[in-house]
Amino acid sequence: MSKTPRRRSAALTILSTALVLALAGPAAAVTGTPSATAAAAAAAHGTTGVPVPAPTVHRPVGTSSAHLVDPSRTEPWRPDGTAARELMVTFWYPAVRAHGPRPPYLSPELSEIFYRTTEPSTVRVNAVTGARPAPGRHPLVLLSPGYGMSRTSLTALGEELAARGYAVAAVDHTHETWVQFPDGRVEGCLSCGHENEPDFGERSSRIRAADLRFVLDRITAPGGGPVRGLTVDASRVAAAGHSLGGAGSLEAMRQDPRIKAAANLDGTVFIPPGDAGGRPVLLFSAALGGSEAATRNWEDTWSPLTGPRYWVDLPAAGHLSFSDSHWVVDDLGLRDRYTPQELLEAFGTAAGDRALAATRAYLGAFLDRHLRGRAAPLLDRPSPAFPEVRFAK
Template sequence: MMLTSRKTRKTRTASRRAFAGAALLTALAVAQVPAVAATASGPAPAPAPAQHPGAGAADRIPAPTGKEPVGTKTLHLTDTSRPDPWKPAAGKRELMVTLWYPARHQGDRNAPYMSKQLSKAWLGQEQLGGVRTNATAGARPAPKARPLVVLSPGFGMSRASLTGLGEDLASRGYAVAALDHTYEAPVEFPGGRIEACEICKTPDFPAVVANRSKDIRFLLDQLTGPRGPLAVDARRIAVAGHSIGGASAVRALHDDPRVDAAVNLDGNFPPEFAGKVNKPVLLMGAQRAEVNDPGSEQDPRTNWDRTWKQLTGWKRWLDVPKGGHMTFTDAPWLVDRFGLPEGTPPDAVKRGYGTLHGPRSTALTRAYVGAFLDRHLRGTPSPLLDRPSPAYPEVTLLKK
């Protein structure tokens, strides 16, 4: 593992308590399994000026592109079959889940992005408590079973960081479940109880990937069972994730025969992956076209080159050369809205965000993930996955 100076450790600790701190911490964790993109060419974008959220469209996550109204619910689940691996004294494994789904009607009770309390615990500020989503809290689901997509966030990241993608997929007719992996980031439970990250100081990333696969399998048991909260089509299931959540998505595809396809959004794989995967996989990363750290398995290009050979089914490798590690989450939009913390190192901006701002990051992530899922869960092909698109010149097709 790469050694860091005392000054660097203090800088990382401080940034954890600033807006986008968790995102930047993930992007800077060069010794960890989550992907860290190489420095983008060209100047980094200037941080947006800090703003104070008010009431209005400016404080709402970008609107979904689909035609269906979106509802949302929150689940508190307990896996009574296993103790929590990161905090055994806590008892059985507890998980929090956000559901997004096609709703019968669009209401006027748009759910908050997160509570002020969780925003404070995650970022050191309450700003995100003023952001609204596009989903109606507690709306009745539209009839008929839908294909299911499970979302897994990056290490240290809240499941809320994938809200823009989750809402968009629901508006296109998917049932979506975003899962928090407890003790890997601050997680809020009913009643306002917040559990902190227990393993952030000494994470074992191969163990994290293996355990996340178990979390996902348990969630699938709950969602596909006879008492599930939504009508889902258990014959059409995909898992998608960001950073280590992406590696975990492919691990779940390997481990669980119910999972039909997986999306890895810029996540490095553990040194010894689970084995060959003969199912559809989309790898979508940033700044992965060149080897920047020769001989290192944590080099973004080298890491995916090694695992590419184990993916023996349908596969694509897409790259966003001007993007960054956080391009595929809500972070670029949030940074556009609120600004980066004062004193953010330029290299952190380059690695984390590249030179793309929120609207393009959101649009291309939604378009390519949606095209992949449409193809493999609905049988609807898309040229986006087969050749370069003039609509998205930022995206390069590296391998297929």
């Protein structure tokens, strides 16, 4: 079994020079507060930049972010092990209205870190900050981003699922990426430089599973969760993630019977889920993982599954095609910042809008079938709507 996130080095090069440099050695935390100029620029950009691709379902979507602290766990990536585990979480959910202020997609500081430019801070999101949640009990989807990536890299997917009627919680796994907290403090990627250690994948998968389970605890706590007025149905919960986030999602389901289904978007599996307790699993790969070793990793994951299982593949895609990075680079005209080889390994030959459409459609169908009991013929046979998608199994 591969011990490093597949296609990680080339794929992460597309994100930022800072991250690539961090891979050569441990990254220190960066502290400070956003400058007034940067904050003003972000506010101005929020009304002028390219939009996040609109959800395919026309329904109001609300959003909010929360800073959560788990006092029961010490920070796993800090050598002294003294600080409590801190997380930032973005929520998307069905809302009553579509009018109101919208949050920035990324701050200028994080835009520089992840994309080498402040341009992504100009992207306009669709969700409304603090919008009143729609009434009813909503199924919940926990989202985990790829290694070194922000929770905002799943914004287009999160907004889509919220428009479909799901409550969505996307988690930043602190010190596996750069995270900005409400006071402006930016915590760095302390795990960077350790990802080639033999137990890194297993360790990170367990940390991510613990993060997701803690967020689930907070959302379903008596008296209400972090989003006022939002009610989730604790009997209908799924976890989904991109890359290492997919591995963490499978591990969270393996550990926690509250999680009824899990989806892995092009992530190497470090802790096999076994039969997954008979629960549904979706595997969605890019070019079968990009290597024979990656394909074998998923074959080993696939074979023991005893419940509903689906393995679909997007042959023309790259490892980052399941995240916002693909359409962000396309729509903001950032391709000239990277080499042709970097672009090929990160995005393949697929167009960002098509990769996003396929990701939304197949993950949405999987969740609709297994959390809501709805028909989802897309999962049963090739579709003329997505001729580029094939069934690997």
